[in-house]
Amino acid sequence: PNGLVNDISEFNEAVSNAQPGSVITLANGIWENTELVFQGKGTKEKPIILTVEDKGKVILSGTSNLQIAGEYLIVNGLVFKDGYTPTNAVISFRKNREELANNCRLTECVIDNYNNPERQVQDYWVTIYGKNNRIDHNHFAGKKNLGVTMIVGLDTEESRANNHSIDHNYFGPRPTYGNNGGETLRIGTSHHAMENSNTIVESNYFDRTNGEHEIISNKSGQNTFKYNTFFECTGTLTMRHGNETLVDGNVFIGNGKPSTGGVRVINESQTVINNYHIGLTGYRFRGAFVMMNGVPNSPPNRYVPVIDSKVDNNTFINCDHILFGAGNDAERSQAPKNSQFTNNIIYHEKDTNTIVFKDDGSGIIFKDNILNTNSTKNLNAGFEKADIQLIRNEQGFLIPVSEAIKEPISISSKIATKENTGTTWYSKEDQTITLNSGHVLVAEPGINTLYDVTKSSKPGDIITLRSGGEYILTKAAKVKHPLTFKTSGPNKATIFFERMMAFEIQDGGSLSLENIAFNGAKSPDYAGNSVIVTSKNSMLNNYKLFIEDCEFKNMVVNHSFDVLRAAKGTFADTISIQNSTFKNISGSITALDNETDDIGAYNVEYLIMKNNSISDVQGAALRLYRGGKDESTFGPFLEMEHNVFDHVGYGSKNKYKATVSLYGVQEIDIKNNIFKDSKAINMHLVVGEPIVKVLNNNFYNSEKLIVTGDQKYSVENTWDLEPKFK
Amino acid sequence: PNGLVNDISEFNEAVSNAQPGSVITLANGIWENTELVFQGKGTKEKPIILTVEDKGKVILSGTSNLQIAGEYLIVNGLVFKDGYTPTNAVISFRKNREELANNCRLTECVIDNYNNPERQVQDYWVTIYGKNNRIDHNHFAGKKNLGVTMIVGLDTEESRANNHSIDHNYFGPRPTYGNNGGETLRIGTSHHAMENSNTIVESNYFDRTNGEHEIISNKSGQNTFKYNTFFECTGTLTMRHGNETLVDGNVFIGNGKPSTGGVRVINESQTVINNYHIGLTGYRFRGAFVMMNGVPNSPPNRYVPVIDSKVDNNTFINCDHILFGAGNDAERSQAPKNSQFTNNIIYHEKDTNTIVFKDDGSGIIFKDNILNTNSTKNLNAGFEKADIQLIRNEQGFLIPVSEAIKEPISISSKIATKENTGTTWYSKEDQTITLNSGHVLVAEPGINTLYDVTKSSKPGDIITLRSGGEYILTKAAKVKHPLTFKTSGPNKATIFFERMMAFEIQDGGSLSLENIAFNGAKSPDYAGNSVIVTSKNSMLNNYKLFIEDCEFKNMVVNHSFDVLRAAKGTFADTISIQNSTFKNISGSITALDNETDDIGAYNVEYLIMKNNSISDVQGAALRLYRGGKDESTFGPFLEMEHNVFDHVGYGSKNKYKATVSLYGVQEIDIKNNIFKDSKAINMHLVVGEPIVKVLNNNFYNSEKLIVTGDQKYSVENTWDLEPKFK
Ligand SMILES: [Ca+2]
Ligand SMILES: [Ca+2]
Secondary structure (H helix, E strand, C coil), X not given: CCCEECCHHHHHHXXXXXXXXCEEEECCEEEECCEEEEXXXXXXXXXXXXXXXXXXXXXXEECCEEEEEEECEEEECXXXXXXXXXXXXXXXXXXXXXXXEECCEEECCEEECCCCCCCCCCCEEEEXXXXXXXXXXXXXXXXXXXXXXXXXXXXXXXXXXXXXXXXXXXXXXXXXXXXXXXXXXXXXXXXXXXXXXXXXXXXXXXXXXXXXXXXXXEECECCEEECCEEECCCXXXXXXXXXXCEEEXXXXXXXXXXXXXXXXXXXXXXXXXXXXXXXXXXXXXXXXXXXXXXXXXXXCCCXXXXXXXXXXXXXXXXXXXXXXXXXXXXXXXXXXXXXXEECCEEECCCCCCCEEEXXXXXXXXXXXXXXXXXXXXXXXXXXXXXXXXXXXXXXXXXXEECCCCCCCCCCCCCCCCCCCCCCCCCCCCCCCCCCCCCCEEEECCEECHHHHHHHHCCCCCEEEXXXXXXXXXXXXXXXXXXXXXXXXXCCCEEEEXXXXXXXXXXXXXXXXEECEEEEHHHCCXXXXXXXXXXXCCCCCCCEEEEEECCEEEEECCCCCEEEEECCCCCXXXXXXXXXXXXXXXXXXXXXXXXXXXXXXXXXXXXXXEECCXXXXXCCCCEEEECCCCCCCCCCCEEEEECCEEEEECCCCCCCCCEEEEEECCCEEXXXXXXXXXXXXXXXXXXXXXXXXXEEEEEEECCCCEEEEECCCCEEEEEECCCCCCC | CCCEECCHHHHHHHHHHCCCCCEEEECCEEEECCEEXXXXXXXXXXXXXXXXXXXXXXXXXXXXXXXXXXXXXXXXCCEEEEECCCCCEEEECECCCCCEEECCEEECCEEECCCCCCCCCCCEEEEECCCCCEEECCEEECCCCCCCCEEECXXXXXXXXXXXXXXXXXXXXXXXXXXXXXXXXXXXXXXXXCXXXXXXXXXCEEECEXXXXXXXXXXXXXXXXXXXXXXXXXXXXXXXXXCCCEEECCEEECCCCCCCCXXXXXXXXXXXXXXXXXXXXXXXXXXXXXXXXXXXXXXXCCCCCCECCEEECCEEECCCCEEEEECCCCCCCECCECEEEECCEEECCCCCCCEEECCCCCCEEEECEEEECCCCCCCCCCEEEECCEEEECCCCCEEEECCCCCCCCCCCCCCCCCCCCCCCCCCCCCCCCCCCCCCEEEECCEXXXXXXXXXXXXXXXXXXXXXXXXXXXXXXXXXXXXXXXXXXXXXXXXXXXXXXXXXXXXXXXXXXXXXXXXXXXXXCCCCCEEEEEECCCCCCCCXXXXXXXXXXXXXXXXXXXXEEECCCCCCEEEXXXXXXXXXXXXXXXXXXXXXXXXXXXXXXXXXEEECCXXXXXXXXXXXXXXXXXXXCCCCCEEEEECCEEEEECCCCCCCCCEEEEEECCCEEEEECCEEECCCEEEEEECCCCCEEEEEEEEEECCCCEEEEEXXXXXXXXXXXXXXXXX
């Protein structure tokens, strides 16, 4: 092929010799630890092209990256995977602060799971500087470490009012990061909030980009977001800073998934029109539509009040929350002004209070909005009730139809789909392997049989133990992929373990335990034992842990002996502990308080404890911590229902002096539990208007709730009755 | 050779076929991931022997280990290195709780730096069970992860009254572990404190086995320690539990090194005779000789009071501390009873108060002890002053000679030496490479020149920067071995960095920075930046960090931006920061508070801050944390002298609300500092009778000391004068 180069020195020579019209072609193969600097001057008619011998056969791996600097350069077909950038960016539209890229194009490139192994070390995948650059038809999937996937930088004059086009890109799944810094696209920063970026973001497909609250963090002026599709994204397109943003003709599909959101409006002269939203469940900052309160005389980098904004002709189908004046608090006390919410259609099949005012709505003109008749709540003038039918159009969207709707609702043919975005040659298929999707393997009772079968298992396998069998682990079983362990038969098999841990969940692992007894009688006499630990090395992949119908006992040492201990830098999507028994334990059941930097990080998204019997546990049975004041994330969520706590929390080494210690938890649901002879539930409520319900609990001869912090909570039906245990 | 086997299956077959008199010979080579179970029945006359083809040429590496079970088995010549055991022990004298080793011998084996990569994951190197086993002439050096090097287990009747002999072993250097669990030898556990072990520990050489307080933790009855040499060991032979111990004819050589100790007596009927101590500096629990107070009616696993103990004919030369009644507190209120301290010789070239009574000494008979005339303190009867000369004997020991000494002092010819212990064929040489021992490399100003030179450097190298040069790091420099960076010339070179960190100290690394300016102006706007970090993965090797004559400025982000941030699982021997300037920093200078498990772990042994100028630092300039109530370790030590703090600690995200936050620090020396417009010094004083001196400090318009906890401290000469800075 044209201008074939086989290694970095040939590449560098080709670059230095390149003239307008030159083509540099990377030879097929793995380019390991290769830092490419593509610098040159093409012309509009004769750009310089960096391409690949065969699409999909040129892989940049290890510590590779790309810098683009100059004029009229095109990069086409590079794939970054199996590695990470040693610098701040995988692909950068500049070489340094002085040498930028202008009139350049990045197309059909792929960055796939190209993550720093340290979850908490930051980098970007694409940093866009200069002007008039186009980023199109690329595929970016699986960012898991700290840092925004793509940014548009405005730090020098030469990068502002840039007219970049970001279009037809496929932004593939980005899992919950568990802290700030999980945005998919950010345009500008709070330092340059008043600058105009003039960037167009058009026809991109956002596929479960769930890193944090802000799928897109718009932080500059005069940007346009058109025809983008947000598929099951937990978060919103957020107009965080900057004015005169246009959000037009986008589609938000929630499919009823938790925390899915739409558009969030802050600042002045924003326009939100012709957008289509369906099945969005998010509340508060990730509602289907959110117009926030602002800070009076706000500096540009806080919350500029909403003024002169227009929200017109948007469609909301089965969306749970539309909020005006969100974030209203002592500082954000300024309600929206001089704005309009007009011609919008709001349909919900359930009779639900979709629209909520958190502050005075009088600064917003409501007019010609249409609600379906199910909606019984009396709203201001400006909302008309109508009989609405949903009819599926040829694109597959459910379209509201009614006599009251004069202008038929349509969705642009330019709307992004999974098919018309990204490349044609790089698969968008999901490769996640789930628990219980593999083969059944039998582990015979004995020493290290579980270790051996674990070692030879494949992802998704189910390992069955013999009914009543005795198993001893003298080596920790390393859970490297999703694995299920369960006793087949009526009598729980018993697992003893001689190491500090029975199971270590490693990066990529998930664990389900069913119908098994764990006995600590053969465990070492050392502080820090735990039945299950997560890897002490950072884990990029979120894990899941299910404990169902298990028994844990005789776990007493001179200090803590926990059931689960999560290391810093590890994050669980779900930890579910149900129908299990915990007896005689000197530590905690869940030690999820290891993110102590107080920057908003935490260890688990959903923690579910139901129908468990917990007795003689010396430590705080649950420890759950999220420090700092960041508002970028959703969790942790705690559901604690129908558990019995009997003599819990009394150990002299329980530093929380509590049965349950919750700090900064965002949603707390504690109901129908019995606490007998136990220490308190401590809750420190800060940040993010946490939703806290404590309902129908019995505290017999126990300390009760101790609540600190400045947030609201509700307590109902607290009893004080002596329970009779069998 | 006899019975040569080439792999694990041949080995297993040979073992199953072995008869009395059989020899199994491991073939030369690397045996990777090999778990040997050597089980069989030999006879006294015809043992079964496991040996190697050539000594030193058979290496067990990776996840290998050895279990010995049966009768009359001899293991000879195995070397474990480059790996770690997957189980609790590298070499175990049992297969499981039922199948033990009796009348077996482990000889001329080596375990060298065979450490779990996780510093905080526990294992033992040798676990001895059964009876009548001999462990002799082995070489054990470089244990760095959690866990005692060698234990004698007494958990079943079959392992008690065992008559094991542990003799002529070389216990090579074990660095400070920084938490409990760094013992070199433990006999028994607190659970079996009242059992007799009857183990003989004879003629072993302990070479800088500095893991923690207890070099030897004797936790059972009727053990004998004879002719062992303790060379520069920071800690003591501790009679932690059990009675009727004999400590006879041992040598303790301190060479004036900090924290070196001798024998510590607890419990009943202990005999400490004929021991020789020289140059021991340790105080409190690691004095040259310590007789502790006990707990009245103590359970066996607390502190049984000293009764009926005899301390006779011991020699102390230039030892700083001999304590009676040590540990006296509300719980340990029982002074020693019915004991004697007789015929001991105490010589010190300085006029020092060597002997201290922490409680009533009337339960101890003092008689015929001899002091040199320098000693001016009036002691009870029982101490005679004499003119003592020191004369070097033919073994090289300084022997006190005096007319008052009737019986000449001698040292047994059986005393352990480096030469008569361990093997003859495995080197005992020190392989540590120190800072500044390598070549000088020049780094030119520019982008990543420092990264490149760091990458190609060798251990000990000195990297010089150009006077006044500008250096930019867009990649973090990884410090994998000892390295020095310094500007050669009068004008400090400036280092900018674009990653979250400039330098990452990795396992095996140490760092010295001299005459360099660090500027945070190009660092990312993200919480968690730090000029220097330690690896987020556990570091087995303790590191050193020296900062001398450097400047740090413009390090402001919306949250913490630190100078040094130490990760959990990393430990510094020394961090020294001197003659440097810190200005305009949003975080801390040293964030050494990441061991939050409260089990006694901490991040640094010696922290030294002298002659620094610290202004506009928003966080707590120093954060130093050691949680829990463990008494097994020495540090952290803090020396803070002659620093100026100007407007420090006022950041809203400073969770300590202090300029200096010290928690559980064991020795604090704060003198001649100026604090202007700054927050307080917070000190939480717990555990271990910390030594705290705050002297000659000026607190102008600043908060002063805030002290919590239950320990003593002294404050002298606090001023409140307005300083004039130029
Ligand atoms: Ca964010
Ligand atoms: Ca200890």
